[in-house]
Amino acid sequence: MKKITNYILLIAAIGCFASCAKDNYDAPNATLKGRIVYNGQPINVEYNQVRFQLWESGYVNVKPIDVTIAQDGGYSAMLFNNTYKLTFPGGQGPFMTKQSGAAKDTIVVNLSGNQELDIEVLPYYMVRDAQFTASAGNIASTFKLEKIINDANAKNIDRVTLYINKTQFVSEGNNVAKTSINGADITNPNSVNLSVAIPSLVPAQNYVYARIGVRIVNVEDWIFSDVKKITF
Amino acid sequence: MKKYFSAIILSAALFSSGCVKEDDFLDKKPTDILLDEAVWKSKKLVLNVLADLYDRIPNFQSIDGYWNYGNFNEGFISRNGDRWRFQNNDWGYGEWGMWDYGYMRDLNIAIQKLGTATELEDVDRNVFLGETRFLRALLYFEMVKRMGGVPLITEPMTYDFSGDPTPLQHPRAKEADLYDFIIAELDAVTALLPDNPGDKTRATKGTAQAYISRVALYAGSIAKYGGTTPSVTLVGGEVGIPASKANTYYNKALTAAKAVQGYSLYLKKPADLADNFANIFLDKGGNPEVIFAEDYKLKSGKVHNYTIDNQPMSMTEESFGSGLNPALNLVQEFELLNNTYAPLNNTNGSDFVYYDNPLDIFAGRDARLAGTVILPGASFRGRPVDIWGGYMLADKSIISGTNFGAQKTLPGKTAPEVVVGEDGPIPGLEWSAQTGFLVRKWLDPNAGAGSLGTASDVWFIRMRYAEVLLNAAEAAFELGLPEAKDHINLVRRRAGFTTDLTAVDITFDRIVHERRIELAFEDHILWDNKRWRLAHKVxxxxxxxxxxxxxxxxxxxxxxxxxxxxxxxxxxxxxxxATNGKWVFKIEKPNAVTGADRFRLGNYYSYIGDDVINNNPKIVRNPNQ
Known part of the structure; x- marks a missing residue:
């Protein structure tokens, strides 16, 4: 009887190992990466808040693959070689897609091997020439606000904020200090100045990361300047 | 081996003998379930079906799952497994979504069968029909407040096995149409349901009217405030209600609220309004305020663990407790009795404020505070709770311990003594009152309610008269009627306010605030903030x-x-x-609180599952997807 048990175990073990080899699928091996850009310049957004969807054809039941855009406007996704449709869900991002309206515009991506794809969009505003300086316990900044969309879809600025944080993730939810100016109070968009006091940092460090965020009326996602590391 | 062989022969013989009477074999009547034909003839059996349908009314924040009370910063959850609720920065788009067409189908079948159940007496049949239609309206309401317009299915659908599922695929109804349907159904069933305010667990005329007031109010506020979030709409009207409809809905809400008759505010203990307020939720004997509740019963299997999880740790009947700790954010919003708001006075700018008794800092506030929250220094089950964080020395340094009732030797003394309360708060320690408060609402003071073997049968009140009054107040306020103050003052007098609010005092802020206080931990905060389009601001x-x-x-x-x-x-x-032995208070974030909640515009209407959309291409996607 014991012999039989041993045989059964052996056969089961062989079966297990054999099936493992057959079950495994290939891992996705093609990288799609790029940036969200306006005229070639990346659009900075908040970490983990703006996303687009990739729809892979060839299956009965389709489910979007969400791709999240990084702070600096970059993205990357590991995929299988196939044809994908790329769309932005409604209300995503501080920008309009190139062809807007009720129809979502779709970019067809034929993926075979690694590919770089910059996605052109129309932001409502751009933060230009942001300069940060540290002096006397303050971070001061000067920058320009360029209004990109001037037609019927134009939107006003709700407020502009200078954020600083201890880490490179800088946004409304991640900051140690901020100062804001309301959109209505900006007299000269070509030269805006904001300054914020550096609070005591625990543990102490002699640098902070700073950037400018612009909140647009009735647009959920903020648009930002580049993150700058400032040593003081 | 021979033995096996004979066994095989025997079983083969058995099988073949079964095959002989093939027709009989496949045509056996089941002995363990009742068939359709039998059920819809008997009043008792229909009642059984109904009990199941009532039991399936969906809850979101309820005493069945106290941890959900920690979602919106009205409370902290002390249990370690719930820390993520305070570390998250946002909520998933699919949160609190619902697409329950299984329950809907069962309701539709019941309604269809009852419509032709001629062997039931008409009196019973009409009540049953009223109840099932009420439940269906309620389910549509639960779905529309989460998803926006959903397909309106009022008959059970049957697949004809033709290979073509298109007859079963229905598009989403407009959000406004769905609200209209729910209100019309609730209106219609008031004629069928009995007028019996004493029945708290089955639908009555009063229940239906009370729900109309809630449903119409939701629709009215979405119509009125939906314009502030223009991106949260769909062109087809599946999400969003035209602003022009607001006043119709508010009128409906007000009329319905006034039609709720036979109920009154609970006031059995006028000498102690805090106890009185706590008793609203505990008193099951002739409680005039309760309109609709999910009931529980000891030793019946239908009990809940709310008291086990939330009883003060210092007097726990198990090895845990103090699960839900109300937040200071909520506690400080309880008004002073002169109708003004004030944060708790813990510091005078340069030094702490010293109190003789820990309860003194909460003196002169709304009685509902002590009725909703167990404050430091207050009692539960006749015993004082032991909430204090440690000793503060002259140099403002703290001596505290890392476990309940830990002992240390104070400077200048020789013997160790207790330096922290039996209830905490101890930062990061599971089951300690990490905000310094414990919850009182729904908490069962009976002995045994906190033990796993017995548990609690406090009922979960879904609708009570105070809400109806607040619904009336809000609807009247939005319509610009001066009677708003009368409804709200009734609720406030019961909370101990002696000076009534005047018409000038009634603002939108007041209405919002009163609901937050009166209806705390009763599953309103999310839905209210959603319909007012305040959620993304709060x-x-x-x-x-x-x-x-x-x-x-x-x-x-x-x-x-x-x-x-x-x-x-x-x-x-x-x-x-002058200071020795006094009490001081420090405002602190529990150390698990690292995230700051962000309600994204896409959270207003939950994500419709991709499986739903794959199965039915007529479904329009929500604004977030």
């Missing part, structure tokens, strides 16, 4: 400071993204009798 993702906490009190759009606590300390200054 939970805006900005981290809060102590100054933010104390600013803008009583404002409807005051931010509430992080939980704060209030820790009481005993002062130990042996040389200074």
């Amino acid at each position: 939970w805006n993702g900005s981290a809060m400071t102590e100054a933010d906490l104390k600013a803008n009190m009583g404002k409807s759009d005051k931010i509430n993204t992080q939980v704060f606590g209030l820790t009481p300390y005993k002062v130990y200054t042996p040389g200074v009798p």
Whole structure:
């Protein structure tokens, strides 16, 4: 009887190992990466808040693959070689897609091997020439606000904020200090100045990361300047 | 081996003998379930079906799952497994979604069968029909408030096995149409349901009217305030209600609220309004305020663990407790009895404020505070709770312990003594009152309610008369009628306010605030903030400071993204009798609170599952997807 048990175990073990080899699928091996850009310049957004969807054809039941855009406007996704449709869900991002309206515009991506794809969009505003300086316990900044969309879809600025944080993730939810100016109070968009006091940092460090965020009326996602590391 | 062989032969023989009477074999009547034909003839059996249908009414925040009370910063959850609720920065788009067409189908079948159940007496049949239609309206309401317009299916659908599922695929109804359907159904069933305010667990005329007031109010406020979030709409009207319909809905809400007759505010203990308020939720004997509740019964199998999980740790009947710790954010919003808002007075700018008794800092406030929250120094089950964080010395340093009732030797003494309360708060320690408060609402003071073997049968009140009054107040306010103050003052007098609010005092902020206080921990905060389109302002993702906490009190759009606590300390200054032995309070965030909640515009209507859309291409996607 014991012999039989041993045989059964052996056969089961062989079966297990054999099936493992057959079950495994290939891992996705093609990288799609790029940036969200306006005229070639990346659009900075908040970490983990703006996303687009990739729809892979060839299956009965389709489910979007969400791709999240990084702070600096970059993205990357590991995929299988196939044809994908790329769309932005409604209300995503501080920008309009190139062809807007009720129809979502779709970019067809034929993926075979690694590919770089910059996605052109129309932001409502751009933060230009942001300069940060540290002096006397303050971070001061000067920058320009360029209004990109001037037609019927134009939107006003709700407020502009200078954020600083201890880490490179800088946004409304991640900051140690901020100062804001309301959109209505900006007299000269070509030269805006904001300054914020550096609070005591625990543990102490002699640098902070700073950037400018612009909140647009009735647009959920903020648009930002580049993150700058400032040593003081 | 021979034995096996004969067994095989035997079983083969058995099989073949079964095959002989093939027709009989496949045509056996089941002995363990009742068939359709039998059920819809008997009043008792229909009642059984109905009990199951009532039991399936969906809950979101309820005493069945107390941890959900920690979602929106009205409370902190002390259990370690719930820390993520305070570390998250936002909510998933699919949160609190619902697409329950299984329950809907069962309701539709019941309605269809009852419509032709001629063997039931008409009296019974009409009541049953009224109840099932009420439940269906309720389910549509639960779905529309989460998803926006959903397909309106009023008959059970049957697949004809033709290979073509298109007859079963229905598009989403407009959000406004769905609200209209729910209100019309509830209106229609008032004629069928009995007028019996004494029945708290089955639908009555009063229940239906009370729900109309809630449903119409939701629709009215979405119509009125939906314009402030223009991106949260769909062109087909599946999401969003035209602003022009607001007043119709508000009128409906007001009329329905006034039609709720036979109920009154609970006032059996006028001498102690805090106890009186707590008893609303505990008193099951002739409670005039309760309109509709999910009931529980000891030793019946239908009991809940709310008291086990939330009883004060110092008097726990198990090895845990103190699960839900109300936030200071909520506690400080309870008004002073002169109708003004004020943060708790813990500091005078340069030094702490010293109190003789820990309860003194809460003196002169709304009686509902002590009725909703167990405050430091208060009692439960006749025994004082033991909430204090440690000793504070003259140099403001703290001596505390890392376990319940830990002992240390104070400077200048020789023997160790207890330096922290049996209930905490101890930062990060599971089952300690990490905000310095414990919950009282729904908490069962009976012995045994806190033990796993017995548990609690406190009922979960889904609708009570105070809400109907607040619904009336809000609807009247939005219609610009002066009677708003009368409805709201009734509720406030019961909370101990002696000066009535005047018509000038009634603002939108007041209405929002009153609901937050009166209906705390009753599953309103999310739905209210959604329909007022306040959610993205209140939970805006900005981290809060102590100054933010104390600013803008009583404002409807005051931010509430992080939980704060209030820790009481005993002062130990042996040389200074003016302060020695007094109490001071520090405002602190529980150390698990690291995220700041952000309600994204896409959270207003939950994500419709991709499987749903794959199965039915007529479904329009929600604005977030």
